[in-house]
Structures are given as C-alpha cells and as structure tokens.
Amino acid sequence: MLWTVVRMDARNVRAEVSAWLALLLLATGVTYAAWSGAAAVHADRQAVATALTEQQTRMRDLQVRLHAVQAGQKQATSTEDPSDPALVGSTLAAVWAVLPQLPLASVAVGQRDLAAARVRITTQGPSGRSLQSDRPMTGPTRLLTGAFDLAFVLVALLPLVIIVLTYDLLAGERERGTLALVLAHPVSLATFVLGKALQRGLLLGSVTLGLALLAVAATVDGPWTSDDAVRMLLYLGTLMAYVGFWFAAAVAINVRGQTSAGNALALIGLWLALVVIVPGIVQVAVQATHPPPSRVELVNLTRAAASEIEAELSDLQGNHGADGKGTPAQNAQAATERLVAVQVALEKRAAPVLQAFGTQLAAQQALVNALRFLSPAIVLQEALGDVAGNGGHRLQQFHSQVDEFGQRWRNFFFSRVSARQRLTVADYAALPQFVFREESLPALGTRVGAGLMGLLLPTLLLIGWAGVGLRRGVRVM
Amino acid sequence: MIRVIARKELRELVRDGRFQLGGALMVLLQVAALLFGWRHTTAMQAERVAAQTVARSAWTTQGDKNPHLAAHYGMYVFKPAATLAFLDPGTDAFVGVTLKLQAHEQELPHDAAASDGTAVGRFGQLSAAAVLQLLVPLLIIALGFALWSGERERGTLRQLAASGVHPRQLLAGKALGLGVALLLLLLPAVLVAGLALAVGGDAGAWTRFAALVPAYGLYFGVIIAVTLWVSARAASSRTALVALLGLWCATSLVVPRLASDVAGRAVPLPTAEVLARRVHATLAQGLPQGLPREEHIDKISKALLAKQGFAGAESMMDDALLQGLELQAEAEYENAVFDYHVTALLAAMARQERVAQWAAALSPLLAIRSLSMALAGTDFDHHRAFAQQAEQFRRSLVLAMNDDFARNAGAAGWQYKANRQLWQQAAPFALQPPALGQVWADQQVAWTMLAAWMVAAGLGATLAARRMQVV
Amino acid sequence: MAPRSSVPPVLEAIGLRKTYGDVVALHGLDLSIAAGEIFCLLGANGAGKTTTIQLFLGFIPPTAGCVRILGQDVATHALQTKQHIAYIPENVMLYPNLTGLENLKFFTTLAGHGDLDRATLGTYLDRAGLAPEAAGRRVGTYSKGMRQKVGIAMAMAKGAQALLLDEPTSGLDPKGSNEFSRLLQTMSAAGVGILMATHDIFRSKEIGARVGIMKHGQLVACMGTEDLSHSDLERIYLEHMHD
Helix, strand or coil, rough: HHHHHHHHHHHHHHHCCHHHHHHHHHHHHHHHHHHHHHHHHHHHHHHHHHHHHHHHHHHHHHHHHHHHHHHHCCCCCCCCCCCCHHHHHHCCCCCCCCCCCCHHHHHHCCCCCCCCCEECCCCHHHHHHHHHHEEECCCCHHHHHHHCCCHHHHHHHHHHHHHHHHHCCHHHHHHCCCCHHCCCCCCCHHHHHHHHHHEEEHHHHHHHHHHHHHHHHCCCCCCCCHHHHHHHHHHHHHHHHHHHHHHHHHHHHHHHHCHHHHHHHHHHHHHHHHHHHHHHHHHHHHHHHCCCCHHHHHHHHHHHHHHHHHHHHHHHHHCCHHCCCCCCHHHHHHHHHHHHHHHHHHHHHHHHHHCCCHHHHHHHHHHHHHHHHHHHHHHHHHHHHHCCCCHHHHHHHHCCCCCCCHHHHHHHHHHHHHCCCCCCCCHHHHCCCCCCCCCCCHHHHHHHHHHHHHHHHHHHHHHHHHHHHHHCCCCCC | CCCHHHHHHHHHHHCCCHHHHHHHHHHHHHHHHHHHHHHHHHHHHHHHHHHHHHHCCCHHCCCCCHHHHHHHHHHEEEECCHHHCCCCCHHHHCCCCCCEEEEEEEECCCCCCHHHHHHHHHHCCCCCHHHHEEEEEEHHHHHHHCEEEEHHHHHHHHHHHHCCCCCCHHHHHHHHHHHHHHHHHHHHHHHHHHHHHHHHHHHHHHHHHHHHHHHHHHHHHHHHHHHHHHHHHCCCHHHHHHHHHHHHHHHHHHHHHHHHHHHHHHHHCCHHHHHHHHHHHHHHHCCCCCCCCCHHHHHHHHHHHHCCCCCCCHHHHCHHHHHHHHHHHHHHHHHHHHHHHHHHHHHHHHHHHHHHHHHCCCHHHHHHHHCCCCCHCCCHHHHHHHHHHHHHHHHHHEEEEHHHHHHHHHHHHCCEECCCHHHHHCCCCCCCCCCCCHHHHHCHHHHHHHHHHHHHHHHHHHHHHCCCCCC | CCCCCCCCCCCCEEEEEEEEEEEEEEEEEEEEECCEEEEEEEEEECCCCHHHHHHHCCCCCCEEEEEECCCCCCCCCCCHHHHEEEEEEECCCCCCCCCCHHHHHHHHHHHHCCCCHHHHHHHHHHHHHHHHHHHHEEECCCCCCHHHHEEEEEEHHHHCCCCEECCCCCCCHHHHHHHHHHHHHHHHHCCCCEEEEEEEHHHHHHCCCEEEEEECCCCEEEEEECCCHHHHHHHHHHHHHCC
C-alpha cells in the first residue's frame, strides 16, 4: 500500500517542473561550492608548500653558513650570524606553525578565513600573534558576505529545496481535489502522507547524499585515515538528520491543514527563524554575555608595559650598552640580554590579558555549543566546521598549541642567550618542531554526536506532533 | 480614485493576521537591533576614544630622545566608530581598527573583531540594516503576493474591472496601500533611530541619515513593484508566492555570495605573507622597472639637496643635516615602494567591491547594501580613507621628525635629543571621513543600479497590470 | 423503507447528527439503502446532502449516531468499509500528470486490487464509456465528463457494493447526463446500492430511484418515484422548500 503511494507520487514529482528546477539548482550549487572550496583548499596547500620550501631552504642555508663560520672559512656579519641565538630565534630561523588541512576541508570554510591557521613562530611571543599570521587576504565586504561553500549550500539552501518539494505535500492534494478521492479508498491518511513524504524524502535524501559524497570524493586531497572515515560518517549522518528535520517540519505543517500558500509562508517563516534570526540572536547573546576583551586596549597595555619595563631595566642594569663603555661585543651581548629580559617581562604582563582572550573565546564557544540546540542550522554549521577541521574548536586548539610551542621556542633560544652560548650544528638538529596534535576522535564524536541528537530530538517531536494531527484527521475538502 | 483603492488595500492588510503577526515581529526585531547596535557602537566609540587618548599621551610623554628614534617608537592611531554604525555596522567587524605609525614601515590595519568570534557570527549580523534589507522584503512578499492574484481568485477583480477603474490607477492604489502599511511598521524604528541621533549624532550624521531614508524607500519601492508584477503575472496566488520566494532566495542569498566568490576569483589577492615578501624584496632591490634601491635613494636625496639649495655642495653642510636628509630620502623611497604594493592591494580590494556592485544588476539587495554601508560610513571605502589618511599622517610625522633631526641636531648628530615640545607639535590624528559628495560619486554604480531596478520593476508592474487577464 | 432482513443494508445511517459549533448540519438522520437500490437525496444548498456523504466516507466524524456500510461502523472500521464503496464527486479530480489508465491503476491498487492488469483495467474504462485512445493520455487534457468516466471505471474495477455520488450530473451536457444515468442503472441492476445527492428531480425519477427530500439537516420526505409523475414530484419538492 505504502509503495503504491510512493510509486504514484514518484510519477507526479517527475512531472513537476518546480521539483526538477529545485533539484537542478541544488546540484549546481553543490557542484560550484565543492569546486570553489577545493580550489581554495588547493591554493592554501600550495601557499603552505611554498612557505615550507622557503623555510627548508633557509634552514639548510643557515646550517651551511654555520658550518662555514665554525670551520673559519667565513666571517659572519652581525645581522646574519647563524650562531647568534637571539637573532636566529627572532628572525633567521622563524618557523611556520601550520594547522593542517583535513581531507574534508572543502566542506566548510568555517573560521579559517578569519582566524590565523598559519603562524610564524619567533621569539616575539603571543601578543603579536595576529601580526605574525598568514592567510589568504579576503576583502572585508567578502568576509561580511560569507563564503559560497558547501556548508552554506547545505545549511541555508538545502532546506529551501526541501520546502519547494514539500510545501504542498498534502495541501496540494486537497486543493486539486484528489485527496477526497484517495481517502474514499481503503488507505489511511497516515499511510498516504507517509508514502508521499517517504518518496520525496528518499528522492531528496539520495540526491543530497550522492551530491555530498561526490562533492567530497572529487575534492578529497591528502592521505585518508580511519579517523577521516569517522568524520565522513559524522558529516553524512548529521546532514541526513538535518534533511529529516526539515521533512518532519514540512509534514507537521502540512498536517495543520492550511492552504499550500499558507504552508509555504509558515515554512519560510520557520526557515527564517532557524537560519537567520535564531543564529543572530545567539550571536548577540554570546557577545553580550562573554564579550572578548578589547584588542584596542591590549595594544596600549602592551605598549605601556614595554616602556615601563624598559625604564625599570635601565635603572637596574645601569646604562650599559647604550653608553658604549664596554667592548662592542660586550655591548651587543648586553643589549641582547636586555632585549630578551624586556620580552620575557612583557609576555608575563600580557599573559593575563591574552589568557582572558582565550578564556572568553572558550566560554563563547561553550555557550554556542549549548545554544546551538536552539537551531538545527547552527548544529549543522558547527558539525560541518568540525568535520572539515575548520571549526572554532580546532582553531582554538591550534592557537593554544601555537602558544605552547612559542614558549618552547623562546625557552630554547633565551636559555642560550642568558647562558651566553652560541648555536651549534647540534642545536639546529634539536630545534623544536611544531606538530599539531589533533583533537581525540571520541571528543569530536561526542560533540558532533550530541549535535546529531539535537537534530533527532526535534525531528521526533515534530513527527509526534504530525502523528497526533494525522490521527485527529484533516480537512479533506 | 487611487486614494480610495489605497485605503481599501490598507484596511484589508491591517486586518490581516499576517500583517499583525509579521508586523509585530518586525517592529520588535527592528527596535531590538537598533538598541543593541546603539549600545555596541557607543561602547566601541568610547573605547577607541579612550585608547586614542592613551596612545597620544604615550607619544607625548615618551621622554627625550633622538627624533628619528621617536619616529621608530611611533604612534598608534585608532579608527573612530561611525555614528551611524548602529544602523548598519557594515564591514566594521571585519576590518582592523588600529595602526602603528612608525618609521620605515607601513602597516595594514589589523585586529578585526570578528576573528575573536565563533562560527555563529558567520550567519550574518542581526543589525537594523539586515532586518531592513533581508526581512522587510519577505514581509512585503508575504503581504503582497496575492494583491492581484487573490482578487482574481476571489472574483473581485471582475467587479473592479467592470467598475471602469484604469489598471494603472488600481496598481498605484495597491502599491500605495502596501507602501503605507509598510510605513506604519517602519515608523517606530525610524523614531528610535532619530532619538538615538538626537542624543549622540552630529550634523553630518543627520545628513547621512536623511540620505539613507530615500535610499531604503527606493529599495522597498523596487520590492513592492516586483511583488505586484509577479502577482499580476502569476496563474495563481500559490504560484506567485513560490515565484517571489524563489526570487527572494536568489537575490538575497545566492547572488551576493556567488558575486563575492566570483569577485574573489576575478581579482585575486596575495596572502599576507606573499605581500610582505614582495614588499621586502622590492625594498631591497628597487621598484620593478625602476632604479635599484641605492641609485633611487641617491636620486631622491639629490633632489632634496637641490631643494635645500645645496646641490653639489654636500661638503658645505654639517653631518646632521646630511644625515637627516638621507633618512628622509630613504623614507621617501620606502613610501614609493609601499605606494606601489599597498596602494595596489587596496585598489584590488576596491575592484572586488566594484564587481559586487555591478552584480547589483542581479540583486537589488547588493545595491542597497552598498549604499547603506557607504552612507552609514562603515563600508570599505571609508576604511580605505582611514588607512590612507593614517599613512599620510605617518609620512608627515616621519618627515617632521627627520626634518627636526636635520635642522637641529648639529654637531651632536645621533646624540641629539628632542623633547616633549617637538612631540606636542605633531597634531593629533583626526580622521576626515569622505564627504557625502564623494560617497555619492563612489556609489554611482550602486545607486544607478537601484534606480534602474525601480524603473524596470515599475514598468513591468504597469505592463503586467494592463495586460492582466480578468478571469 | 426496504424491509430489514438478516442481510444488512449496504448503506445505513442511524440517528446521524453533525454539528459545527452552534450550527446543526444534520439533525438525526435515519437512512437505509439496500443492495441494488438507488436513493436520491434532494434538497437546497446547505440542506446537509454533502455532509451526509462525507459522513459515509468518514471524512468527518459524526457528533452523534453512526453510519454503517454493509453493517460495519465507519467510525470503527474506517479502512474496511472503504473496501466496498466508491465515491464520485461533482468534479472527479485525478492526477493531471498521470494518464487515465495510470490513475485507474493507482486507485484500484489502493483499493486492494493491484493484481488487475492493464488490459482488464482498459475494459473497465471502455465499459465506463471512455474512448480507448483517451485512456493513454494525461488526465490534464480530459474534460469533466471524461474524468467522471474514469471515476465510474474505478467503482467497477473495485467491485464496489455501494456508490456515493455528490451532484454527479451537474455540469454535464444532456447526452453525457443520459449516458451516466444508463451506467448507474446497469450498476444498480448488478446489485450496487447507490446514494446520490442531486438537484436534478427529473433525472432521479428517470432512473427509478427512491427519493428523499432534505431540509435543514433533516429528511422531511421519502418516497418511491415509480407511481409519481414528474409534475407531482416537482410539486412535492417545491412544497417542502417553501414554508
């Protein structure tokens, strides 16, 4: 019986121009977004590759020069001395800490176009991180507009395609007069509605699934691990749950017995609420309850601290280097030590403020985590960012690991500066290396899984509500 | 006659549940967005003013030192918030607000607020402008999709046609009725905005606000005309609604992002690192197709010497003057390099903006968004004005410092120290936002597009009304 | 009234009452239609004819009383009762993008006769009077009469024992109307019980039906038409309408 309805509805949908048009637009949108996303990821990988090649050449060059200097073949100039720890640590050997792109990176741009995902590590310290980061430049108006990525197509446009396919699911039958004839037959309203919803759901679900898979398959880049397979499953699972949510909403609204125009307005209203207004309100709530500390004030604070510290140190050390009383070498060493002391003190001063940034951002993210359940759109957006590896969580982890690594980097060089050691070939081999430690899969799975539950629960509620409506019956004519 | 029809439409609309519910929500959202925006903007402005004061005093109290070292020490400037940012924050969250002005280096503004945010920020801001640009058109569609088709379906169109009213009058009446209904819903928001301006706005803000009102009026006029057009052409109300919603999605969601993506592709920008590498390479080697670095600097310093009347007579000058002039020659060389790269970058960004403005041919939203941001003083052009004026300010500051060095160092040379008096001579940085006329000229594409939309939609609606099938 | 026997009537309403808020649409209707019987409900618009048919179809629940089809209560056996009935409204609405044959196939499958092949279904369409070349065309191109014939074919293919008709002849031309009457008589002769709501006094007499006149939700008169002339029938009808 169910399959009779499914088959008949399949024929009806096949004859509907609007359905074809909507599906075609979805396919075009997904294709374009996937292509565009893949191009961006590719460009980014190339930029990283270029930077790393440059870094490698620079390092090799430094070591060659160090060999030459140590062998006495060559005199090092003071601005390019490969054995000077302060100089090497602050400029010559500056290394890139890179947040690697995951194979699913093209799914969502996430926060990658705004937050630093590539940071140059020097002895300068985290207060200058935003100045030391590299990313593709995106004009502010483009940042404001947002990217046309797969996440946008799936979060914002896909529900609209579902609405086109479902707004007249039942209302259309009533308006055409066929509902009365159907229900004069021994078929229950629930079977009929379920059959139609199932048909359209299967159609759209399989099209979406196919497109989502193709989009990823065509753009996957880089080695594929079992972790990525889990991410892929989370991606597809969340996506399918999102499709299910919108279908359930459409059925529930159809069962209320309004006209198809009324249904269309109600569904667009729901879309507007969930995709535009609730995220907007959540954003306002997040900013109002956990405002990030002012970067503007941070600028002045670090500057004031710098002059203060400098003044203190001058008093302490007596005006050594600047007065030029020692030998040039002694003066240079004194100046370097003083610079290091200033930097260490400065970072100590800036640490609480930077800490506050981290805590507030983490608190914001935690609040978003909790409030995302208010809108399936936020749930999906967050989940896509997570599986793509461009979400807030991963970027925050990257930043804290960068800060941690920066500390190691500074310690490495500063300890040699204060011990008045020169760098050796062995030191070069022992330079700290940055390797990003991925978030554990269970942690990611728990978060995305909770989101999945957050999609399934309202879906079940809607289905329940629709069931009550179906049992009560609808206006037939 | 038109007034009679308009009054009837208005009465019908106001009694409609959709109007009451949608209108109430709209007013609520508008007022909430305005109040939140106002709070945010004033807080931001207070913060920046305070920071500017602190930065200024850091400069003036930096102690006695050589003027060139003072130029190295530098000065921070902060971009003041635009008064109308509470209406339309525009690109504010996505551009930097602070710049360090110092010798030898031109910095790009950094520390954009949005980078300290979460992914929900990417759904778009819920500002008053967003409500006006995105949600009000939806309300117009919800209220107006059946204005023609509904009359036909109810059969009242036959009565109207039989009564001998000209279709144009009917159309004008319907448009007027819908417009007045909309006005009723927008009035509270206009009053709140006016109140906010009365508290904290200057004359410039009022002028810009006064220019915003007709711009939005034109935008809503376009939406009303398109709605009536589609409603007259569609076979049924249902078709009209679906077509209008489809149009809304295309013009408000798809076209802006697509245009932005295409703009990014058409005018590629370097990454920050690539740009920095290019600048350093050029600084070291000289401008492409120009002289090598040393020769270039030499040429500039010769010109400077000639200006001082010492051409070919360097031996007659004291060392400090020569050194001061050489520092200045180096600075001018660096300026030429920065001009070459940074100006090119800003120009490329501006070209991206133009692509988006031209895409307004496909979406009136892009036209009004551009106009609205520009009039509110929160668009990229205003930001560019800040970056450029700050750079001019940096150059004059560096010049003043080098000049003092050259003039007053005398025999002391690098040991020469200037004091507070000199620091205070440097006027504080004051941003001159582009004049309204300039904004108007910059937004030529946007307002032409909006006007073209109005003409096209008005013509379409009129023709459709005239050709409409009564039954 | 047909005599009660051990065989339950095909269509039966007992103390049927339907109210919408304060508005009483049906006021305790009792009705019984036996196999092979044609019963015409006459009455002005809003007299309760369509409500009666909708109650038999289970589209709306009764406020009081019950409707039975072949002895089964519609309220408790919603699906079973629909095995035996066919419904033909004034305007038979079908899926416009499907052909007549496809529509018939779909609806007969819904009725539990999915085993009928195209040829068999074709003969039903043929018997209902639809031209063979029309059966393969999309219903969107059909006239109202053609759609009605598909409706009849549905009833026949389903083997319906009761037919519920709501103003089936309004809007048909005299020839179509005549053909339709002939079909009804054939079905009635085959033992189908028919309930028809109509305005057409003359047609009711012609097909030899029993006639009930409805007014304000009540059956105010009930009579056989064999021993009445057209004019008598009209007079009685008008008498009941005026007061």
